Amino acid sequence: MIAEKTNDWRRVATEDDRTRLRDWRATFVAAVAAARKAGHGAEIDREGKLLDPDAALANPAIPDGVYRCRVVKLGPKDEGNLAFVSYPAFTCEVRSGQMLQRLAKLSGSQRYNGVIFKNDAIRSIFLGTLVLGDETRALQYGQDEARDLAGYVERLGPNRWRLLMPKPHYESQLDVMELVPTSAGAR
Numbered sequence: 001m002i003a004e005k006t007n008d009w010r011r012v013a014t015e016d017d018r019t020r021l022r023d024w025r026a027t028f029v030a031a032v033a034a035a036r037k038a039g040h041g042a043e044i045d046r047e048g049k050l051l052d053p054d055a056a057l058a059n060p061a062i063p064d065g066v067y068r069c070r071v072v073k074l075g076p077k078d079e080g081n082l083a084f085v086s087y088p089a090f091t092c093e094v095r096s097g098q099m100l101q102r103l104a105k106l107s108g109s110q111r112y113n114g115v116i117f118k119n120d121a122i123r124s125i126f127l128g129t130l131v132l133g134d135e136t137r138a139l140q141y142g143q144d145e146a147r148d149l150a151g152y153v154e155r156l157g158p159n160r161w162r163l164l165m166p167k168p169h170y171e172s173q174l175d176v177m178e179l180v181p182t183s184a185g186a187r
Contacts, residue, residue, distance in 0.1 A: 161180075165177070
């Protein structure tokens with residue numbers, strides 16, 4: 001997934017992804033405003049902390065395990081794209097790798113696949129790629145800029161995390177994935 005074995009995300013992140021991460025808050029606020037302007041205020045309000053840019057709690061570490069994950073897309077990237085979409089839950093898995101954790105969305109037509117790097121007391125960094133349709137393997141990060149993903153993993157509560165992906169290359173201004181342990185739970 002990552003060409004260089006390192007636990008320092010700065011050594012492997014592309015310049016484009018560094019910019020997307022740096023501008024995350026402005027992107028978050030603009031995406032929510034665009035969705036509200038398009039008439040989705042009630043849906044945004046129902047999501048509560050999930051769509052609050054300042055909701056992150058200390059200790060973002062996410063335990064290994066199986067998660068129910070759902071994606072909310074905010075703000076149209078281009079004319080004709082929807083301003084707000086909330087997809088049903090899919091199955092995701094977080095598991096430890098050699099040096100880092102891996103996060104994979106296991107089903108759906110757009111599957112996120114990448115690694116989680118420790119960053120600071122509030123946010124971990126996610127770098128990965130987008131797997132589309134019936135593809136069976138993820139591209140290596142950095143191989144195709146249009147498929148690269150960058151985001152922040154944040155803790156919202158005792159058993160709730162989110163993955164913020166500012167300025168994804170497809171459809172929206174911001175993708176927010178909610179992760180909640182399944183009944184099998186996090187380990």
